[in-house]
Amino acid sequence: MPTPSDGEVVLAARGVSRRYPLAVPGQALKTTLLHPGQALRAWRTRRRRELWAVRDVSFEVRRGEFFSIVGANGSGKSTLLRLLAGLSKPTRGSVEVRGRVSTLLELGSGFHPQVSGRENVIMNGLLMGRTRREMEALLPAIVEFSGLQEFIDQPMRTYSSGMYVRLGFAIAAFMDPEILLVDEVLAVGDAKFQEKCYEHIAGLQRKGVTMVMVSHDLGAVERFSDRAALMERGRMVAIGPPRKIVGLHLERLAETSPEIKQAIDEGIAADEERVRQMLEEDPEWAAAFAAALERNPAFHEKLREQAERERSG
């Protein structure tokens, strides 16, 4: 079996940077009129306030490869994916793509809540360049994969977020893509559907489909990717085997968050109340924590002991 590293390059970023002007607090008409000097100063300095969301990123992805991008919130990974998808243009550098791209960005990519799932599937296909006839032919397979047969004629406002993801992924996956770009979303669906998605992706990969995923689900990144990259403040600081990249990411997280460091060092019992609170408040931290647990058998042991203590006590 040919390994992905033999394939041709189908997606490449070359020195890609993206600058955004930072939003200046809106000047109300009233303030502008009452304090013209202040308003003028704000207007003059507004051009200087900008943010490089992605800085000088270069990498190549080969045909059939599963490439994951991890990083903390605001590290630029979603912006990078949007640049790869051609939804926004790099300020510097270039993105090169060879093949049909299918994207699944965030929740409910362009679904209209007031119309039925069926109509949304057709509309999505038309938006992606398919004809109505093609979409009607694809519809049964999409509906079947999503498992939403009973709900497909209901308006999408009645769907749960999990159902949105199911339908969104089913459409993206059945568009016969050559390159599939997926942002987060898979973390929202239930575990069983996630499994089905990754299975489907593996099937697509065998057919030569290339996958680029941005995810906080470090467990999935380790399990499924061929290679991974770590983003930090807009830069791609490391590219390599997923296990190493996830480890590096966790180390960096531990450096920035004493709670995570403590949890990794001492296991879950460190400060149970605090840990539980953080798990609820910060999904990113929760994902990192779950991955840390999975990587460290000692955690499992501690958890088991603790559960037993609770049962006997």
Added chain:
Amino acid sequence: MAMARQAPQRSLRNAFELVTALTSRDLKLRYQGSVLGWAWSLARPLALGAVLAFALGRVLGTGITAEFLLAGLFPWFWFQGGVQGAAGSFIGNGGLLKKVRFPRAVLPLSTVLGATLQFALSLPVLVGFVVAAGNEPSAAWLGLPLVFVLQLGLTAGLGLFVASVTVYFRDLEHITEVLLTLLFYATPIIYSVDRVPEGYRWLTYVNPLAPIMEGWRSILLDGALPAWSHLGASAALTAAALAVGWVTFRRLEDGFADAI
């Protein structure tokens, strides 16, 4: 290694199906759950026509007739609905623009098409009023498609322009609303061009909508084609509106996803 950024390949068929699907979805949603459905699109011109016929015709005694007003009001609401609807079409579909790559122009164009469809569906009602008022259909009616195409082009051009600029300058949506109200009175809709004093007559030449409104009335009520000089001026302004709308859109569209 030469590798070009590939634009998604699209057939003309896809573009057509996309625009019609968006249009029919908008129309369906607008009248979803309402008992009278599209008949509501008749309500505004008919109600305004009735009130104005009373206020201008009877109270002020100008002798203006209901069919005169209706022949201007129906096309006006098409124009107004198209431009105003298009103005919010990009900012109202921010989610779509951010997440899916598709030809963006279909958003304002489908809004304009929706307003056009509503007008086309209400046209038989207008013709009914015109004929009931004693105007026989004549050979001049064959000129209706000409006026129709002029107004469609003007609405699409202005709609595209307003929709594109509104993404960066949100106030334009509201400015458009105000300007449309002013344009309603500045255009010969509730009066005819010959009532305009000589000194202001030039205004009707720089207003691309004026010859169109005159055109509808002259064909439907007088059985005569409008003056070619007038139509020519309108055609030139319509072409200019389309060109400006398209160029503005092309220059601005790359930044839409980031600006919204």
